[in-house]
Amino acid sequence: LVRRAVAIHIQHFGTEQVAPWVEYNVSGLVAYFAKSYGRIIYNNLRSRDASSEDIARIDCFWKAHERLCHAELADSVHHVAALKRNLILIIVESLNSWAVEYEHKGKKLMPVLDSLVKSEGTLSALDMVSQIHSGISSDGQFIYNTGMYPASDVTTVSYYTGNSFHALPMYFADRPSFEVIGEAAAMWKHYETTLAYGYNRLYDNIGRLAKLDAIGRDEAIFRSALEVIDTIDKPFVAELTTITMHGPYKEDFVAVPDWIAGIEGLGEMIRNYLGVANYFATGLGRFLEELKRRGLYDDSLIVIASDHESPVDKTVDEKGYGRIAFVAVNAGVSRRIDHPVGQVDVFPTILDLMGVSDTVPYRGMGISMLNPRLDGAISRHGKIVGDSISPELEEMLRMSREASDVMLRCDWFGR
Numbered sequence: 001l002v003r004r005a006v007a008i009h010i011q012h013f014g015t016e017q018v019a020p021w022v023e024y025n026v027s028g029l030v031a032y033f034a035k036s037y038g039r040i041i042y043n044n045l046r047s048r049d050a051s052s053e054d055i056a057r058i059d060c061f062w063k064a065h066e067r068l069c070h071a072e073l074a075d076s077v078h079h080v081a082a083l084k085r086n087l088i089l090i091i092v093e094s095l096n097s098w099a100v101e102y103e104h105k106g107k108k109l110m111p112v113l114d115s116l117v118k119s120e121g122t123l124s125a126l127d128m129v130s131q132i133h134s135g136i137s138s139d140g141q142f143i144y145n146t147g148m149y150p151a152s153d154v155t156t157v158s159y160y161t162g163n164s165f166h167a168l169p170m171y172f173a174d175r176p177s178f179e180v181i182g183e184a185a186a187m188w189k190h191y192e193t194t195l196a197y198g199y200n201r202l203y204d205n206i207g208r209l210a211k212l213d214a215i216g217r218d219e220a221i222f223r224s225a226l227e228v229i230d231t232i233d234k235p236f237v238a239e240l241t242t243i244t245m246h247g248p249y250k251e252d253f254v255a256v257p258d259w260i261a262g263i264e265g266l267g268e269m270i271r272n273y274l275g276v277a278n279y280f281a282t283g284l285g286r287f288l289e290e291l292k293r294r295g296l297y298d299d300s301l302i303v304i305a306s307d308h309e310s311p312v313d314k315t316v317d318e319k320g321y322g323r324i325a326f327v328a329v330n331a332g333v334s335r336r337i338d339h340p341v342g343q344v345d346v347f348p349t350i351l352d353l354m355g356v357s358d359t360v361p362y363r364g365m366g367i368s369m370l371n372p373r374l375d376g377a378i379s380r381h382g383k384i385v386g387d388s389i390s391p392e393l394e395e396m397l398r399m400s401r402e403a404s405d406v407m408l409r410c411d412w413f414g415r
Contacts, residue, residue, distance in 0.1 A: 050410040058412070061365075061403035064396040068373050069348075069363065085330075086235045086300040087172065087354060088291075091141055092280065093245040094310035097126040097325040099277045107259050109274055110281035112288070113304065116329055123331040123353070125369060128324045129377040129385050131343045132308045138188040140307030140343065141241065144168070145197040147347030147364020149404035152380075156408070161192035164414030166362035168347065169237050170198040172354075176232040180225045182207045182217040182243035199239070203228060207243070216254040218244040218280050222287040229296070245280055247310065249273045273312040288329075301353055302329040305346055322379070326369075328353060333370065340385045341369055342377030344400075362413075365400055367393075 050058070100117060102109040117124045131149060132139035138157045139150035146165045150156040169177040178201040185191050185204035194202040203224055210220040225240050244251050249272035256275030263271070284304070291297040306324035326346060331353050344366035351357045352368045367374040376386020378397040386393075406412075 050406065050412070050415070054406045054410060057399070058403050058406055061396065061399040064392070064399060065365065065367075068367055068392060068396060069371065085354070086296060087168075087237045087350070088300050088302045089144065089168075089237075089239045089350075090284070090302070090304045091144060091239065091241045091307050092304060092325075093137065093242050093307055094247065094273075095245060095277070095280075095306035095325055096309055096312070097128065097306070097323040099274075100126060100325050100327075102274070102277075104259065104263050109260075109278050112281045112285035113325075113327060116304075116327055117336060119329070120334050121330055121332055123328040123333045123335055123337070123349070123369065125326040125337040125341045126323065127338060127340045128306070128326045128345075129340050129342050129379050130306070130309045130322055130324050131378070131380050133380055135188075137241075137307045138193070140305075141193065141239075143343045144305060144346050145193075145239075147344060147362070147366060148407065149344055149365060149401055151408050152401055152405055157189045157193060160408050160411075161189055161196045163196065163408065163411045165196055166360070166413055167197040168350065169200075171351070171356055171360050172235075172237050173198065175235050175237060176200055177237035177239075178203060178228055178232075179239045179241070180206060180221050180228070181241045182210075182221055199237075201228075210253065214253050216244050216251050216279055216283070218242045219283045219286075222283050222290075226287070226290050226294075229294070234296070235299070241307070242280060245273070245276045245310070249276045249312070251276065254279045270312045273310065298330065300330060301350070303327070303346070303350060304329070305343075337369055339375050339387070340377045341374060342366055345369055345374060345377070365404060 100110050100113045108114050116122055117126070131143060133150045133152055133156070135142065135150050135155045135157055138155075142148070142150050142156050145167045147168075148165075151160065177199045179190070179194055179199050180203045181190060183205065185202055190202060190204060206220045206224050207217045209224065210217040213220065221240055221242060225238060229236065229238065244254060249269065254276060256271060257278055260271060260274045260278065263274075266274075288297060288302070291300060304325070304327040306326075309322050309324050324343070326341070328349070333353075344364065345368065346366070347364035348357070348366055348368040349370065351360060351363055352370050357363060357368070373390065373393060376384060376389030376393055376397070378384055378400060382401065384394050384397060
């Protein structure tokens with residue numbers, strides 16, 4: 001199908017949290033088997049039907065959620081949404097929001113993203129609260145695809161990939177959809193999650209192509225995605241999950257630019273982080289230019305969102321540690337949201353911007369960023385974030401985590 005990237009025909013394999021050889025190498029033989037069997041037993045104990053008390057808690061959450069979602073939108077999205085346009089979701093590894101606007105002596109770290117935030121037709125939120133748990137990157141992908149919070153006490157992809165979901169690609173089932181990832185598919189159960197979220201194809205292990213071509217992995221991911229796009233019908237749905245910005249922020253064929261290397265007073269880790277962030281942004285710029293060259297840019301909603309934050313160095317983060325980024329290009333709405341929002345709010349926002357909100361049975365557990373009643377979020381530690389958050393929203397947010405846990409445990413959508 002593609003010149004270099006090999007399409008995996010999706011099948012259901014195993015139940016490991018990560019690739020078995022990784023867990024074996026980390027834990028050792030005895031601990032590996034203990035964890036494997038313990039996981040099966042624990043999962044069977046957790047799986048159960050919803051009790052009347054569970055249903056009452058979930059219903060209470062949804063009633064509070066519905067009251068907030070019935071508020072008038074600040075903008076009508078119907079005149080900007082195009083039902084037939086492409087959706088490209090780029091999930092960026094470890095992107096702190098401060099990095100988007102970081103500069104030194106007039107040199108911008110991520111000039112492409114910084115420019116997009118300021119462009120007409122862009123909806124952005126650089127005060128997005130990370131809501132992942134033990135699943136880390138896989139939790140970020142889970143939130144964006146399902147509109148649910150990840151499990152707060154176990155790793156979501158270890159226990160719940162067999163659940164039924166109302167996931168983002170399922171609302172565009174009439175068009176081709178695919179994922180491109182840098183690591184092997186067995187890592188973080190990508191075989192299972194691709195099926196669970198409704199993607200048609202998974203292109204994995206793109207990191208090996210990077211070595212063959214002597215380029216960084218993100219560049220290989222962007223190139224592979226373009227090759228797939230050239231072969232499929234339009235419109236399409238694509239998810240690209242980057243990897244070069246993963247700690248320890250070093251990668252073959254990715255050099256720290258001289259202007260970053262010359263910044264005084266930075267530790268090695270933060271210097272390396274700035275280097276890979278600059279590299280990602282440069283590759284993103286080339287990818288967007290290629291979309292323009294193909295005549296696809298203007299016909300695509302391009303969403304760029306961090307999977308989670310990176311604790312590289314708090315001293316350079318003027319807005320506070322833990323904030324991540326959301327940027328929607330060609331949104332038809334020119335606005336930068338300055339108050340906190342949550343990762344779970346991305347799902348309903350995409351539905352609004354794609355013009356399908358009124359036609360889908362489930363809009364996610366969050367609230368669209370176009371809804372004026374969204375003025376805060378809940379952190380993964382259960383802290384309510386927002387200077388002027390309404391009592392109604394706070395009440396709903398405090399119920400959300402428990403409601404999501406129960407919905408996962410009883411496979412709410414598959415009952």
